[in-house]
Amino acid sequence: MFHEKLRDLRKQKNMSQEDLANQLDISRQSVSKWESGLSMPDLENAIKLSELFNVTLDYLLKDRKSDSEFNYYTVDTKEKKAMSKINILSMITLTLTVAAILTLVILSIVEPHTFYNGTTGRTYNGFLGYYYSYIEFKLVVIASFIALISSISILIIPDKTIIKFFSKKI
Secondary structure (H helix, E strand, O other): OHHHHHHHHHHHOOOOHHHHHHHHOOOHHHHHHHHHOOOOOOHHHHHHHHHHHOEOHHHHHOOOOOHHHOOOOEOOHHHHHHHHHHHHHHHHHHHHHHHHHHHHHHHHHHOOOEEEEOOOOEEEEOHHHHHHHOHHHHHHHHHHHHHHHHHHHHHHOOHHHHHHHHOOOO
16 A cells, blocks of 8 residues: 555665655655545655655556565666667667678679689589688678677677676676
8 A cells, every 4th residue: 555655665775754745845744644544645745755665656656565565665766768779779789790791692692703722623613612701801790790699699699788897897
């Protein structure tokens, strides 16, 4: 229930009713009425409470018996923005990598190249002809596959793990 959640959240922050009232620019009696279940905050104060305690309005206002019934109640907008940036960057890299690989394959089909290896006596045509003839082609292929594997890995690995890995202090 709201009044119990409010009291618990306030105590977790080691705040008195007076401290909370000052933060919201209301009277201590209003906070007391909320915590005793005699009244509810207006929408503006409910929003301020959710921001102050870093919980959603759903969690704060809906009657739930436990947090386990509502396991996504905390809000961390900085983390969500960082996660979305990681996913966007990974998707862009993945798209560009696939485009690069397709471009190389199409090039080798449209303009085939033949490479003859005098040591082994083997002849390579098309994609492999370019691969063995030009170091630049080989480097682009290798870099593309590394980028492809990295992009897919970043999409699979949980964002929190990636953020934690790159935010470690050396």
